[in-house]
Amino acid sequence: GQNIDQPTEMTATEGAIVQINCTYQTSGFNGLFWYQQHAGEAPTFLSYNVLDGLEEKGRFSSFLSRSKGYSYLLLKELQMKDSASYLCAASDSNYQLIWGAGTKLIIKP
Amino acid sequence: GAVVSQHPSWVICKSGTSVKIECRSLDFQATTMFWYRQFPKQSLMLMATSNEGSKATYEQGVEKDKFLINHASLTLSTLTVTSAHPEDSSFYICSASRGLDYNEQFFGPGTRLTVL
Numbered sequence: 001g002q003n004i005d006q007p008t009e010m011t012a013t014e015g016a017i018v019q020i021n022c023t024y025q026t027s028g029f030n031g032l033f034w035y036q037q038h039a040g041e042a043p044t045f046l047s048y049n050v051l052d053g054l055e056e057k058g059r060f061s062s063f064l065s066r067s068k069g070y071s072y073l074l075l076k077e078l079q080m081k082d083s084a085s086y087l088c089a090a091s092d093s094n095y096q097l098i099w100g101a102g103t104k105l106i107i108k109p
Numbered sequence: 110g111a112v113v114s115q116h117p118s119w120v121i122c123k124s125g126t127s128v129k130i131e132c133r134s135l136d137f138q139a140t141t142m143f144w145y146r147q148f149p150k151q152s153l154m155l156m157a158t159s160n161e162g163s164k165a166t167y168e169q170g171v172e173k174d175k176f177l178i179n180h181a182s183l184t185l186s187t188l189t190v191t192s193a194h195p196e197d198s199s200f201y202i203c204s205a206s207r208g209l210d211y212n213e214q215f216f217g218p219g220t221r222l223t224v225l
Contacts, residue, residue, distance in 0.1 A: 040200075044216070045215075087152065102152045
């Protein structure tokens with residue numbers, strides 16, 4: 001079956017760095033998405049990886065290892081506004097997104 | 110670019126009534142639109158996928174006669190919740206893909222439905 005695993009909740013300190021991991025098992029693979037979702041709002045796109053390696057975009061970076069079925073989202077210089085849920089989603093052979101349950105990130109001052 | 114709107118943003122209705130939610134891609138043509146439901150503190154659950162001019166493909170466990178989807182044009186899809194009941198209360202989110210850009214989905218702001 002198809003499955004996405006990510007931690008339910010993480011806590012970090014303002015100004016610090018946090019890494020949110022995601023492992024996936026899908027029928028075929030056409031890339032890995034990370035979305036940010038604030039409470040009561042729709043998800044917003046953060047990143048997309050289809051090749052192995054690290055993609056850096058400002059304070060956020062995303063890494064993919066296809067052989068390991070593994071990705072992580074790295075957030076640097078954390079700000080209070082980064083408190084949100086972070087959703088990992090893998091695109092399968094039909095380009096359908098398989099969603100993880102999301103990781104709730106709590107930022108403390 | 111790639112903006113998706115939803116209307117209404119929230120709705121309260123009585124049990125047994127029907128509610129229509131509109132999803133529009135404002136500045137692009139959406140080859141595919143997706144409808145999701147999200148209960149509090151849970152992840153997105155895909156309800157159905159629709160392509161313009163064809164019948165929607167529903168996920169297992171989603172009643173197609175209860176959740177009517179019409180993808181009438183490349184910029185508009187509607188979801189009608191028929192004979193709504195309190196258990197249908199949820200956050201409904203649509204997304205649209207333009208068939209480019211690795212099929213990235215652009216999300217609407219969501220519609221919060223409360224059935225009394």
